[in-house]
Amino acid sequence: MTDQAPDILPLLSRGKHRRPKHGACFMEMASVMAGERWSDHPGCTHPVLAELARLVNDNSTDRRRSELAVLVPSVVGLNSPDDDLRWTLGLTAVTASYAVRRVPQSSQRALAAGLLTVQRATEARGLGTVPGTEDVDSALRDVPEEARFARRFSDGRTVSDRLLRGQVAPAVARSAVKGLVTGHQPDPDGDLRRLLQAAIGVAQRLADEDRTRAARQAPDRSATAT
Structure with a gap:
């Protein structure tokens, strides 16, 4: 990891940031929570959801953008394998x-x-x-x-x-x-936040379906045990 996670997460701000001390956009904060290299395009989140999150972050007002921070943990791990x-x-x-x-x-x-x-x-x-x-x-x-x-x-x-x-x-x-x-x-601002929440909800349902499908396709080890 080229940039270590900061001791205190930076405030959400518009745009891309070279280092945490300069601030963080929504997906850069997600990269920290996922334990990935500092990036606004981390692998922990599906590209379509990540693009929407970046747009919502950048188009929210400075006064209300911080309200998005509670949603950041929700996107970590939401990706199609x-x-x-x-x-x-x-x-x-x-x-x-x-x-x-x-x-x-x-x-x-x-x-x-x-x-x-x-x-x-x-x-x-x-x-x-x-x-x-x-x-x-x-x-x-x-x-x-x-x-x-x-x-x-x-x-x-x-x-x-x-x-x-x-x-x-x-x-x-x-x-x-x-x-x-x-x-x-x-x-x-509220509409943007609710749009992102709706997309996160769909991504969570898709992830649940992926897990269910994988469980069904996994071999039954108890049946094959000798």
């Missing part, structure tokens, strides 16, 4: 579903396109019900004009896994956070 696409789909879906009803129309179109992309990708891959995607249909119905535009624009296409991870998921996170900040809601 085999880069399961379900994590990307579920986290993207819950981000867009939460935000699309709360952002101005200028941000709704990108979120509706993200929801439609997740819906088609889930169906095309036969993944069934993925945690976080349960509200996709309802969210699309709540923004009918933007959903119709997204359907015309996409022309029924299904994007690749690489595009889902590298372009769709980050674009949805950026649109959601920007829309919540600029949407003239009475409590944008």
Whole structure:
């Protein structure tokens, strides 16, 4: 480890920091709690969730950002052991579903396109019900004009896994956070925090499913013992 964990955790602040004494963003603090090298891209958290956490951290006001600190331990260990696409789909879906009803129309179109992309990708891959995607249909119905535009624009296409991870998921996170900040809601800091909490909840459900699946696939040692 190139930077030792500080004796006292620094206050959350905007942006990336070279060392703990200069402050910490949400994911840098998570790297410390995970016992990893100081980084705002630690391996302890799924990339989609980590990207959302960085955006929420940087777009929260200085006055309210410290309220996010209690959520930092919750993201440690929330990652897919085999880069399961379900994590990307579920986290993207819950981000867009939460935000699309709360952002101005200028941000709704990108979120509706993200929801439609997740819906088609889930169906095309036969993944069934993925945690976080349960509200996709309802969210699309709540923004009918933007959903119709997204359907015309996409022309029924299904994007690749690489595009889902590298372009769709980050674009949805950026649109959601920007829309919540600029949407003239009475409590944008609270909306950002609740968005992150919703994503953490979905990641926890995905992790629970991974553990259940692994337990089922593990060999029954009692049955094979001689």
